[in-house]
Amino acid sequence: MRPVRVRRSTLPYQHTFGLGGSSLTLIGLMVFTGVLLMLAYEPSPERAYDSVIGLQDQFLFGGLVRNIHHWSANLLVAVVLLHLLRVLFTGGFHGPRRFNWVLGLGLLAGILAANFTGYLLPWDQLAFWAVTICTGMFGYVPWIGEWLQGMARGGTEVGSATLVIFYTFHTTLVPVTLVLLMAFHFWRVRKAGGVVDPRPPEEIVEEKPDYVSTLPELLMRELAAALALIAFVVVLSVFVNAPLGAPANPGMSTNPAKAPWYFVGFQELQLHFHPLIAVVVIPALVALALLAIPYLRYPRELSGPWFLSDTGRRTAVLAAAVGLAVTPVLILLDELVLQPGAGLPSLAWRGLVPLVLMGAAVFGFRGLLIKKFGASKGEVVQAVFVLFLIVLAVLTVTGVWFRGPGMALVWPWG
Template structure:
């Protein structure tokens, strides 16, 4: 019996994404947690809802806020559409980050997957940029001041920071032209770049032979359809249903129309950038906005290119020791980072005690070295006492960075009140 044309077309499309047969271990949920696929699904939802929002939204400082209000109040399902777009965008940041974490801890970024790790980092940057440019569009007090804070942070970068901030804002303050610029980035260039790099990303996954799996003597292959395709459809349905339910009951935030002369107290960056805002409260701006972020970015780019003794792609945490190091490093980094921030301000207080020193040294080099010394000692202890090898030490170092950022992000988001004072 001949297959119907539509069924054939669907099969052909699926085969562009997946091979005909697949290793049974690759479709176990706890191999990838479906995170890459969920990110792709969220992008699709964002694309469709975004296209619909474009019919109502007006990208001008005078009318943007009113157009969102009219979407919410006058258009049938308008509020639901906005909520779906907003919550999918927030979830995409979380899911893309968790996918990065899964790829790293399952050691799936080495050898033939190195290039795809770099494309992944680029995608992470695009996901955050798309979120950030969309953040401004409602033109309310929350979005206006969050973007003002973030673009001001950029201007601390030495030499080209001011120029970069002015380029992003199209002027020295956030205004009418910033909104238009963000709108075009958000609804044009960034989605286009994301589609392009996602296509390369998927192609490289296939080229590497699918998801990374530890080598075994004999692996069992199963048909991709229906074994993987049905699972993917099931996860997609759950995500869509959960998002719909959440969007019915929880509204995306919308404060009063932006007042460029009245800043709220406290004024905070978007939640995913709060780690940077928190960092800047403790160290010299050049360190907080440039040297430390740059060092971390270069480190993340370099991870798969460093020489290791032995790597088994697909092996979670590399080894049992790697798993233990992950837990120990996460706990150590969270406690130490939080404690160090308090001690740095309350006890060291270098900006006052060493007022005659150049501030780059007293509030930049000195606290950074004081922070790094115990961190290095911690990793050294694992190397000497527990004979941790290079991949295990790398897992420890990455965990320390991730845990430190999350700690600062949570501190800034949840524990800072009026005047950015710590509140418990």
């Protein structure tokens, strides 16, 4: 899965931060601990919660195994997202690496699916109502929404059929798909000659790169990084337990009822946009834009320098600053000031109008980058990506820590 020889310049840890190998390590931890958990878990509403309690109380290191599985899964989402950012910020999606970007997006989707299908399995209040919210979002998909919701739940409500469906996907289809995608992804990296060589924009490219043997130069570094990561996860799991609330009660909702943290941003978005726009249109547009990134025409396909250039670095920082400054203000304006449009249907006032305004703002931001900074197409794409990422991050933080009962805005320490 690795080239026989690699460029010496790619070996320092700070070039790639070992994110690809870290992802593989975390997936390995998830599979290993997941198999152990299957020995004790019973996928039925009557026994699921008690089997988790029994696992923690009656099995030697059972709680630790569950904690490692939980934290590995959550860390994996963050690590894969960081890996995606590293590839974007170093232009590692050009030429023979184009389709590998698509495979990486597929892996991210698969990892989110693995987390989501596993989220319900403890069958506690937190999991039950989070899955109820997320599967309820399927109902907003035009024409096939109710069918999708029924397929996900195995009926009209979250129940025993839902638990069996999620357990089956979590233990068979999703892991097999992830392993196949991951193997294909690593093979494509090898065929492309390994990772790109991240470097400062001003650094001169070596005319004759110095190559070294993968074994032991690369593999020993990866092994050391993997062992350090495993040690970190184990220590974290010793001191911080995986959450487990009260047993699921379909007749009494939690208040507030929130989606898993990696979907909370879209739940927060639903408070400010019409549900059709928040959970269907915007995610679809973002997904299409991400898939299109490597296939756009770039005047110069530059791979290697972080942020492509000094201009790219400045525009990325500007985009992050705009996202951090503007998003909280818009949330507060919508929450405290703006009123529903008189005589306008909800889809227009809460959907089409803000969507058009958002598109115009992005287009204006693009024009500013080109006119003020002379940004290239690649630098504009990078900056817009950073802007949307920061907006989603602010929405997620708001939904996780600043929403209380009734999804009202609260101070986290209140």
